Amino acid sequence: MGHRQEKINVNQHIIDYLDYYLDSQSVYKSNYAVLLRGDWGCGKTYFIDKFIEEKKKNSKWNFCFLSKQNKYKFIKVSLFGLKNTNSITEKIFQILYPIRASRCTKFIKYTLNKHLKIDLDLILKGSINLNFIDDYQSKNKVKIIFIFDDLERTDIDIKEILGYINYFVEQNNFKIILLANEYKLLPNKENDNSQNQLYLEFKEKVIGKTFEVKHSFEMILEGFLEHHKIDLNEELNLxxxxxxxxxxxxxxxxxxxxQSISEFKYVFNRIDSKYKQNIEFLSQFAKVFFVILIELKNGNLTEDTLNPLKDTNHTLKGDESKENKLSSLFKKYNLSVSDILFDIGDWEIILVKGDISQINNMIQGLHFFIEEEQQSWVKLWHFRELEDDEFxxxxxxxxxxxxxxxxxxIKTLLHVTALLVFFNNQKINSYALEDIKNQMLSNLENCYSDGQEGxxxxxxxxxAYGLGYYDKTSLEFQNMFEVFKEQNKIYYxxxxxxxxxxxxxxxxxxxSKGNIKEISDFLNGDGLYIPIFVEKDCAKxxxxxxxxxxxQKMFDFLYNIFFSRYSNRRNFKDYFSQELDFWKEVQKELSNQPVDLRDRKVKQFNLNLFKEKVTEIVDKMQNHNQ
Structure with missing residues (x-):
């Protein structure tokens, strides 16, 4: 409750003034706008949404509220990305007269023109004034309040948008609330041109009151969590x-x-309930999740940093500068690299690609959940806590x-090897290094014996598994690891x-069997980012x-699976560059195809499209590989 009181105090003066601005009869015919300013993401939109929500609570009207015998309707429009003022007019019109589907447009045009004397085409072209707003107010006995958000992020020319707002204020006496990061609009060291001077003149003329929106993070976070309603274990203090x-x-x-809370909810809901009982795991998972995701959103982490090697999802490649960057970043949050639970490449799959199909398999291998009879190596990782007989x-x-x-x-094997080398170096046991190496290689071969990919x-x-490798900087382990790495790569x-x-x-x-769904499930699942078409011998x-x-099956395969797989240009470089030789061989087979299809027009049509697409794929792959 203390948090809630703090939030009210922070912006209560703004709430009080907006109530006055909206309710006061003296400002009913308003000739000025109110500006709420603050940095992007500081909570301006959250504040105004909560303000409107509070006004709606005691009202039966959708997006309306009653106060002092007046009924108000808020029209909130984000200007972000809009190209012209006609787009604003269109959005306002669609809010007042919702157009549910394009097939209804003709009927709506007829109805509006006949019964309300409103010409929709002229409105959407911006060719008439805004009388349709006055008509709406009159017929519905409401007073409309306009809220224009993201003023600094619009693509509309500054002179055009400011003139549009000025028309609302001066000619129509509408009440306007503007939301903006004003620093981007005012003349300053970063912005000092005619457009910024124009805004300054506009502000002096049109904006009668300016407020800086502040926030209580605790209350806003409380609101976010209430909104997303994550079904959390009561012991987890998210x-x-x-x-x-x-x-x-x-x-x-x-x-x-x-945004991060929303993404966390999506991932959290797909974690098996048996893992959600472990509060230690959940707390660490949540912290690492938010750390990496927020750093990604703020641009301090990139996809390249998380996934240094792009030709496969199963690898981690050393990169000293990236390792140093990640180490220093995690230190900011009191984390070490062994605290991040999964391989950094796995986090890239989860948070960048959005693929959480293997999330429970990843969690299963963590040290929190390794079965008691299998976890002697985990206990030995914490050997300092063991009594001698237990050790x-x-x-x-x-x-x-x-x-x-x-x-x-394989990762467990490397952990075990690291522990044995460490214990040898510390004279804790007498297992010879040469014997450790030979037995390590024997285990490694066995890891691949059943056709496992490794x-x-x-x-x-x-x-791995949320634990760092023991003694990884010692010369003995580094030598052991080089042997391990070389042989593992051959098997892998x-x-x-x-x-x-x-x-x-x-x-x-x-x-050949027409099982298109099985192909689709694979190529859109486990094979989504993996080069599959690599064996030239299979091209024919x-x-x-x-x-x-x-x-029909040819069409389904080509259009719904094959074409979509290669629609993203970046994938040619990142994932599919290894497929070039295969598709060149396919191209050759197609050009030498002896089958006479002159009497099979549909088949020939589909085949021609296939040839064109293969040529396009080959050209793009060659360009990306240069």
């Missing part, structure tokens, strides 16, 4: 987590906080599993190439299958 991140960030953009039990268990090749997860690890900077490349071949074979097989079979299927 309010304090977000507040801590907000204060540590140094950014004051409330809009980003609201011996856990160490013997880990070594036994290590010698029996039971560590089938994971490519290029450095040890990030750790072979497994990935085999999987790509298998995936392509499955696509061809499903296409692929082309033959495309030609042989029924026209």
């Amino acid at each position: 309010f304090d987590i977000i507040k801590e991140v907000y204060e540590s960030s140094g950014y004051k953009n409330l809009r980003y906080i609201d 011996d039990i856990q160490l013997n268990d880990m070594i036994k599993k290590f010698k029996n090749n039971q560590y089938l997860d 994971v490519l690890i290029e450095d040890t900077f990030w750790g 490349d072979h497994a990935v190439n085999q999987k790509k071949r298998d995936d392509l074979k499955n696509i061809i097989s499903n296409l 079979e692929f082309v033959g299958t495309v030609i042989s299927v029924r026209n």
Whole structure:
């Protein structure tokens, strides 16, 4: 309740004045506007929305309120991105006379013209005055209040927009509330030209009162959380987590906080309930989520920083400058790189690509949820807290599993190797380094024995499963890791190439059977950002299958799957550049196609489009690879 009182006090003088401005009979025929100013994202829109909401609470009218026998209707229009004042007039008209669908337009035009004497075409062209507003007020016995938001972010020429607002105030005596980051409009060191001088003259003439909107972050955050209604575990204090991140960030953009809460809700709702019971995990997950997302929104983090290697989603590549940047960034929030839970590339998949299909698999592998009988290495990671007899039990268990090749997860295997090297260096156990290396390689081979794709690890900077690799700076471990990395890459490349071949074979097989949905599910799911069409040897079979299927299936595949996969130009460079040789081979097969389709006009039509698209893909890939 203390937070709520603080918020009211901060802007109560603005609320009091707006009540006076709207209610006072002396200003009913107003000849000035009120400006609410503040930096972008500081809470101006939130403030005015809450002001309107409070006015609506005691009213049965939608977006209207009664006060002193007057009924008011707010018309709120964002000027952001609008190109001309006709667009504003159109938005106002659509609010007053909502047009639900384009197929109703003719009927509405007829009705408005016949019964209200309003010509919609002339209004939308901006060719007449704003009498339709007076008509609405008269017929509905309301007084309209106009709120124009984002004045500094409009694409309308400053002279045109200011003249438009001036017309509302001086000629029609409408009450106007403007919202703007006025610093962008006033003459100053950054802005000192004729347009800014024009705004200054306009302000002196039209704006009668200016207020600086301030905010109580606590109350606004409270409002955001109430609005989004996240079904949280009562023990999770999301309010304090977000507040801590907000204060540590140094950014004051409330809009980003609201957006981030919305995105958190989306991800949170897709986390299995069994994981939501662990408050330690949820608290750490929420903090890292908001840290990375807010830094992304403010531009201090980029997609390139989160995903340094673009040719696959399964890799992390060392980049000293990026590592240093990320380390210093996390320190701002009292985080170390081992606190971020997932690989940094996984966060890029979640927060940049918006792909959360694997979120529960990622969480499952965290140290919070590793089964008791499998977590001796996790307990040893915290060995300083163990009693000596417990330490011996856990160490013997880990070594036994290590010698029996039971560590089938590559990141876990590297953790175990790091611990054994550390214990050797500290003379805590006598497992020889050479024996550790040989057994590590034996485990590593076993990791790929069942056709698993594995994971490519290029450095040890990030750790895994929310834990850093032990003793990663020691010479002994670095030498061990080089052996690990080299052999792992051989296994990994072979497994990935085999999987790509298998995936392509499955696509061809499903296409021949007409199973278009299975292809779509794969290419829009696990295969969305992965180069699949890479095996040149499969090009001939692929082309033959495309030609042989029924026209409907060919159409579905080409138009609904194939064409859409290559519609985003950036994907050629980031994800699909490895497919160039395959599509060049397809291009060759199409040009040498011996099948006579002269009597199959539809098939020939579809095939010609396919040829054109393949040529376009090849050209774009070649341009991006230069």
